[in-house]
Amino acid sequence: MPRLNPGNLHRARDLVALYPEPRSALIPILHVLQEQDGYLTEDGMAHVAELLGLAAAEVRGTASFYDMFHFEPVGKYLVAVCTNIACMLQGAYRLLEHAEERLGVAPGGTTTDGLFTLEDAECLALCGNAPCVTVNWRFFGDVDLQGFDDLVGDLRAGRLDDEVPPHGTLSRVDRSVGLAAPQAASGSSGATVGSGSPGDGPRSHAQPDLGTHRSTAATASMNAGHLDGRR
Ligand code: FES
Secondary structure (H helix, E strand, C coil): CCCCCHHHHHHHHHHHCCCCCHHHHHHHHHHHHHHHHCCCCHHHHHHHHHHHCCCHHHHHHHHCCCCCCCCCCCCCEEEEEECCHHHHHCCHHHHHHHHHHHHCCCCCCECCCCCEEEEEECCCCCHHHCCCEEECCEEECCCCHHHHHHHHHHHHHCCCCCCCCCCCCCCCCCCCCCCCCHHHHHCCCCCCCCCCCCCCCCCCCCCCCCCCCCCCHHHHHHHHHHHHCCC
């Protein structure tokens, strides 16, 4: 099972440099690990523990508190359908039921081809564009049943590959906002954000990979919020 690959090890070290105590970088490094493999592998968590001078049990114990982290493989696309109040009032349960039928899995399940994992999510903070869906933490608002089918079709056909990276993770912001790693001034960026392929190393805030082809102004703003670190 994989540990952090060289590019992500570099990102992890940049993240450690942002904090007075190495252990403070635990959560963002776990996001990097999850971005790499799609879930938190035991070997990966052991590697993170080693990097931060923690026990493996401390890493797992912390990670297991947060439902954004996965400990089993998930599909290439983590599709979360919000069913909280605003979305519920706009037909989210009908949308979720439709998603279950369309993908052939219940919430928590992964399609047999390994492409999609479906989740029933709490508020995704896009209430103004209810009902909403995220795919690997990229926002899609005002999603009706046909819109959901179109989205799945586009993902399956690879038409959104430039906009939705593989694996489910909050990958745009590695806890860098308002902080500056010492290396940043010498050209080694601590502000590692982005949504490219796993293992492609540090990326820049300037990388304009926001939005989806179905973004409304609100969804674009929300995606931009990820880049700016407001979420
Ligand atoms: S209730 Fe669905 S995004 Fe807030």
